[in-house]
Amino acid sequence: MEYKFSNRVQNLKPSAIREIFKYASDPQVVSLSAGNPSPEAFPINEIREISKKIFEENPIGALQYSISEGYPNLRETLRDYMKKNHNAVTDEDDILITTGAQQIMDLATKALVNEGDVIITESPSFIGSLNTFRSYNAKLVGVPMDMDGMNLDALENALRTNPNTKFIYTIPNFQNPSGITMSLEKRKAVYNLALKYGVLILEDNPYGDLRYSGEYIPCIKSFDTEGIVIYAGSMSKVISPGIRVAYTVAPKPIFQKMVVCKQGNDVHTNVWSQMVCNEFMTKYDYEGHLEKLRSIYSKKAQYMMELLDEYLVPLGITYAPITGGLFTMCTLPDYIDMPNFCKQAVLNKVCVVPGNAFLTDENEECHTFRVNFSTPTDQQLKKGIMLLAETAKKYIK
Amino acid sequence: MEYKFSNRVQNLKPSAIREIFKYASDPQVVSLSAGNPSPEAFPINEIREISKKIFEENPIGALQYSISEGYPNLRETLRDYMKKNHNAVTDEDDILITTGAQQIMDLATKALVNEGDVIITESPSFIGSLNTFRSYNAKLVGVPMDMDGMNLDALENALRTNPNTKFIYTIPNFQNPSGITMSLEKRKAVYNLALKYGVLILEDNPYGDLRYSGEYIPCIKSFDTEGIVIYAGSMSKVISPGIRVAYTVAPKPIFQKMVVCKQGNDVHTNVWSQMVCNEFMTKYDYEGHLEKLRSIYSKKAQYMMELLDEYLVPLGITYAPITGGLFTMCTLPDYIDMPNFCKQAVLNKVCVVPGNAFLTDENEECHTFRVNFSTPTDQQLKKGIMLLAETAKKYIK
Numbered sequence: 001m002e003y004k005f006s007n008r009v010q011n012l013k014p015s016a017i018r019e020i021f022k023y024a025s026d027p028q029v030v031s032l033s034a035g036n037p038s039p040e041a042f043p044i045n046e047i048r049e050i051s052k053k054i055f056e057e058n059p060i061g062a063l064q065y066s067i068s069e070g071y072p073n074l075r076e077t078l079r080d081y082m083k084k085n086h087n088a089v090t091d092e093d094d095i096l097i098t099t100g101a102q103q104i105m106d107l108a109t110k111a112l113v114n115e116g117d118v119i120i121t122e123s124p125s126f127i128g129s130l131n132t133f134r135s136y137n138a139k140l141v142g143v144p145m146d147m148d149g150m151n152l153d154a155l156e157n158a159l160r161t162n163p164n165t166k167f168i169y170t171i172p173n174f175q176n177p178s179g180i181t182m183s184l185e186k187r188k189a190v191y192n193l194a195l196k197y198g199v200l201i202l203e204d205n206p207y208g209d210l211r212y213s214g215e216y217i218p219c220i221k222s223f224d225t226e227g228i229v230i231y232a233g234s235m236s237k238v239i240s241p242g243i244r245v246a247y248t249v250a251p252k253p254i255f256q257k258m259v260v261c262k263q264g265n266d267v268h269t270n271v272w273s274q275m276v277c278n279e280f281m282t283k284y285d286y287e288g289h290l291e292k293l294r295s296i297y298s299k300k301a302q303y304m305m306e307l308l309d310e311y312l313v314p315l316g317i318t319y320a321p322i323t324g325g326l327f328t329m330c331t332l333p334d335y336i337d338m339p340n341f342c343k344q345a346v347l348n349k350v351c352v353v354p355g356n357a358f359l360t361d362e363n364e365e366c367h368t369f370r371v372n373f374s375t376p377t378d379q380q381l382k383k384g385i386m387l388l389a390e391t392a393k394k395y396i397k
Numbered sequence: 398m399e400y401k402f403s404n405r406v407q408n409l410k411p412s413a414i415r416e417i418f419k420y421a422s423d424p425q426v427v428s429l430s431a432g433n434p435s436p437e438a439f440p441i442n443e444i445r446e447i448s449k450k451i452f453e454e455n456p457i458g459a460l461q462y463s464i465s466e467g468y469p470n471l472r473e474t475l476r477d478y479m480k481k482n483h484n485a486v487t488d489e490d491d492i493l494i495t496t497g498a499q500q501i502m503d504l505a506t507k508a509l510v511n512e513g514d515v516i517i518t519e520s521p522s523f524i525g526s527l528n529t530f531r532s533y534n535a536k537l538v539g540v541p542m543d544m545d546g547m548n549l550d551a552l553e554n555a556l557r558t559n560p561n562t563k564f565i566y567t568i569p570n571f572q573n574p575s576g577i578t579m580s581l582e583k584r585k586a587v588y589n590l591a592l593k594y595g596v597l598i599l600e601d602n603p604y605g606d607l608r609y610s611g612e613y614i615p616c617i618k619s620f621d622t623e624g625i626v627i628y629a630g631s632m633s634k635v636i637s638p639g640i641r642v643a644y645t646v647a648p649k650p651i652f653q654k655m656v657v658c659k660q661g662n663d664v665h666t667n668v669w670s671q672m673v674c675n676e677f678m679t680k681y682d683y684e685g686h687l688e689k690l691r692s693i694y695s696k697k698a699q700y701m702m703e704l705l706d707e708y709l710v711p712l713g714i715t716y717a718p719i720t721g722g723l724f725t726m727c728t729l730p731d732y733i734d735m736p737n738f739c740k741q742a743v744l745n746k747v748c749v750v751p752g753n754a755f756l757t758d759e760n761e762e763c764h765t766f767r768v769n770f771s772t773p774t775d776q777q778l779k780k781g782i783m784l785l786a787e788t789a790k791k792y793i794k
Contacts, residue, residue: 001595001624003650006511012657034462042460048452055445063439063637065431099496099641099663106662110532114403115512132661135507198398227398240460242668244496253400260409264529265503266496270667271639 008115008137030384033351035176035326036375038300041293042240043280050279054272062272068263070097070247071274077281078233078247086208088221088231094255096262099269101206101234101246104258105132107265108167108202108230108248111257113138118162120199121169122150124329124358124368126176129169129204141165142360145175147320149182152189159197167200167230168193172220174207174325177358177370181323187220194228200254206234207325209290212298214323227251235277237326238290243273297326297374300381304328304373307382311389315396319371326374329355332367336395342369344394350387405512405534427781429768430748432573432723435697438690438771439637440677447676451669459669465660467494467644468671474678475630475644483605485618485628491652493659496666498603498631498643501655502529504662505564505599505627505645508654510535515559517596518566519547521726521755521765523573526566526601538562539757542572544717546579549586556594564597564627565590569617571604571722574755574767578720584617591625597651603631604722606687609695611720624648632674634723635687640670694723694771697778701725701770704779708786712793716768723771726752729764733792739766741791747784 054062069075075095082089089095098104105128113119115137121130123142133140141162143154149172159165168190172182182190194201203220221231234246250258262268280286301322308319308330316333330352332338342354355368371388373381451459466472472492479486486492495501502525510516512534518527520539530537538559540551546569556562565587569579579587591598600617618628631643647655659665677683698719705716705727713730727749729735739751752765768785770778 001648003648004509005654006507006509006514008511009508009654009658012654012661036462039457039461042457044452044456044460047460048449048456051448051452052445055441055448059441059445060436060439061639063441063444063639064436065433065633065638099667102661103663110403111406112401112403114405117403128660128664131657135658135661236462241462241664242458242460244663244665244667251398251400257402257406257409260528261406261532263525264409264499264532265662266500266641267525267638268641270496270641270670272669273667 008135012131012135028349029346030350030376030380030387032371032376032384033353034372034375037237037241038296038374041296043284043289046280046284047240047276050276051272053279054275062275066268066271068259068268070095070269071271071278074274074278077278081281082233082249086219086222088219088224089249092227092251093249094252096248096250096255096258097269097274098246098248098262099266100236100241100244101204101232102128102132103262103265104232104246104248105129105202107258107261109133109136109138110261111254112200113166116164118165119167119169120155120158120162120165121360122171122175123360124177124355125169125360126171126204127357130358130360133169140360145178145180147180149180149186150190152186152193155190156193159193159199165197165199167202169202169204170220171204173205173217174210174323176207176325177327177329177353177355179320179322179325179328181217184217187217188223191220191223191229195226201229202232203229204232206237208233209238210294210297210326211324212294212301212322221249230254238293239277239280243270243276245269245273245277300373300378303378304371304381307385311385312392315389315392317392322373327370327372329368329370332369332392334367335397336367336392338367338369341391341395345388345391348387348391350384350391352388405532409528409532426743426746426748427773427777427784428748429773429781430750431769431772433772434634434638435693435771438693440686443677443681444637444673447673448669450676451672459672463665463668465656465665467492467666468668468675471671471675474675478678479630479646483616483619485616485621486646489624489648490646491649493645493647493652493655494666494671495643495645495659496663497633497638497641498601498629499525499529500659500662501629501643501645502526502599504655504658506530506533506535507658508651509597510563513561515562516564516566517552517555517559517562518757519568519572520757521574521752522566522757523568523601524755527755527757530566537757542575542577544577546577546583547587549583549590552587553590556590556596562594562596564599566599566601567617568601570602570614571607571720573604573722574724574726574750574752576717576719576722576725578614581614584614585620588617588620588626592623598626599629600626601629603634605630606635607691607694607723608721609691609698609719618646627651635690636674636677640667640673642666642670642674697770697775700775701768701778704782708782709789712786712789714789719770724767724769726765726767729766729789731764733764733789735764735766738788738792742785742788745784745788747781747788749785
């Protein structure tokens with residue numbers, strides 16, 4: 001039979017990154033392409049202990065059907081956390097637990113965006129989100145990044161020329177893939193532009209708790225007096241991605257539509273994993289755990305920057321200084337063909353993600369590639385960067 | 398701010414059943430409205446033991462990101478199971494693990510159905526699936542049920558008059574809500590009609606392993622030589638719904654598109670729960686567990702039928718004999734107003750689901766209501782049915 005697919009997915013390709021995982025799974029290849037937390041970052045003993053307790057004290061609660069909104073205790077805990085740590089939830093908002101933050105992108109798009117409507121995103125941006133938006137036949141309009149976040153002129157131009165824009169998608173902290181953090185001034189300016197043009201903001205903050213240097217910057221949701229910001233938080237980088245738990249703080253009418261969409265999507269999120277998150281956040285030293293993660297990753301980030309300075313910068317390759325998160329973006333000299341460089345790198349046994357994978361238009365000229373420092377060991381990091389340098393040398397004029 | 402939602406969800410309402418849960422959660426009300434497995438059906442000790450082992454032996458594997466297709470060992474196990482128990486997987490098919498079977502409905506619709514395309518379903522049918530189809534702006538065409546499944550004339554008429562039909566959705570075993578099982582002849586006829594009109598079949602089989610009487614009937618997927626059947630299996634009724642694990646057996650090109658959609662939906666399913674299912678199916682007496690479930694539920698089904706015979710049948714209320722699954726559908730005498738009866742029943746402290754909730758057109762005239770026998774205790778069952786009889790007596794002419 002000849003299968004006819006919907007016009008949503010006909011041209012949808014598997015995520016370039018997940019495809020690259022296939023090379024990366026070759027044990028001979030040093031992978032700098034993943035975005036996985038470091039294995040040493042998982043609270044294994046605590047999760048083991050909590051699971052034991054759950055299946056001793058409340059097994060039926062964990063195994064039975066539950067409600068779409070999420071495990072009530074976890075919703076309360078996250079309300080407190082968002083209030084205390086970010087001042088980013090009001091009585092006009094409600095909290096929905098989702099099966100990872102990817103599902104927040106799915107539910108928000110489903111609830112808000114008609115086919116052909118525009119979503120404005122940073123360009124580059126997280127490929128997983130871009131692909132979800134594409135899967136609803138949204139039109140993506142990319143806004144280039146300055147070193148302090150979205151270029152505001154380009155953003156206003158995009159808003160002015162696309163009256164059917166539904167929301168602006170942004171990752172303000174340690175953006176994936178660029179590593180860039182949006183300044184407070186820019187956050188306020190983006191909020192005001194959204195208000196001016198009557199569009200919503202989808203603020204994605206998976207790395208917010210992973211700051212290694214510089215001052216905390218309030219999230220956009222914290223100055224959302226008008227109810228235009230949907231905030232996406234995630235447990236993937238701070239507890240575990242395999243358990244698939246995230247949460248959105250959204251104005252109640254949007255929350256309600258997202259709940260209905262969630263019913264049709266997967267009914268509710270795995271209950272055990274919601275209980276694990278709640279117990280871990282309330283009965284253990286969660287702040288201490290975050291402190292430990294920042295200690296692990298800031299050392300890795302520091303080491304990564306030393307390696308980049310030593311091996312790549314002398315070859316004319318630049319990078320965005322790492323202040324948090326799991327990535328940085330390197331920029332090749334103009335005369336090096338980036339896609340070709342990435343291919344040669346893989347053949348040379350080191351894997352990075354070509355920067356155009358993150359663009360709203362993949363065919364745009366692009367000289368960047370993304371490197372991750374959270375997954376590899378120090379030894380692998382060093383080997384990987386040295387292999388990249390070896391690859392780059394072949395191109396040096 | 399005035400929120401504008403997508404035209405997909407503007408008219409989408411929360412599932413009537415999940416709304417009814419709110420009444421049902423009143424401890425004073427006997428709920429015959431749920432579809433939850435019996436608490437005694439969960440393999441609690443085994444899951445506790447398996448979890449302990451997972452977090453001792455392979456914690457990183459359970460907590461790290463995984464692949465969208467699903468935990469490879471579980472996919473293998475399910476291939477064996479589908480081969481051995483149902484002869485319903487070929488080399489042309491692949492198996493995708495999903496976050497509950499609801500997600501299979503979502504992914505299949507997303508991958509195959511354009512807005513305005515038709516999905517033909519049994520009417521009544523499972524409201525969760527109908528709402529997912531609606532959330533993609535699919536047009537639902539309902540086919541009435543005979544006692545041995547879909548009415549074939551109505552099905553062919555629906556196929557003939559709706560050339561933009563993408564698939565036929567059916568629950569052939571112990572259908573939710575009707576309790577009806579499709580005969581072998583009808584399964585073959587439905588398959589041949591689908592072939593004739595060039596449409597796919599989405600075969601949903603959550604209750605297949607819960608047969609209490611009569612002979613096993615092969616699933617439609619088992620005679621799918623042409624690659625037109627997408628099969629949906631689920632762990633919700635045989636292991637646990639709270640863990641959210643299901644699986645689809647689909648022709649490879651469809652599988653591949655569904656994997657891409659799953660990436661954008663929730664990246665992958667909770668890994669711990671996939672590992673739990675795999676360990677339970679391979680290292681424990683899974684067949685014995687299913688035998689135990691059938692024993693629990695067939696006793697409950699038997700008791701339910703005795704109660705219906707004793708209290709409701711004498712009042713002119715009929716029901717479909719229970720041969721498997723978790724439900725039966727009762728039919729009121731024509732002169733009783735069903736929606737009013739269901740309201741009075743709730744006021745009288747017993748909760749059932751009005752039959753029109755399951756229709757493709759909720760406004761159709763309807764005299765049925767669904768009752769569940771898996772969740773209540775025997776005592777609650779008896780009390781509930783007696784309260785229904787008490788309610789009905791007020792209407793008796």
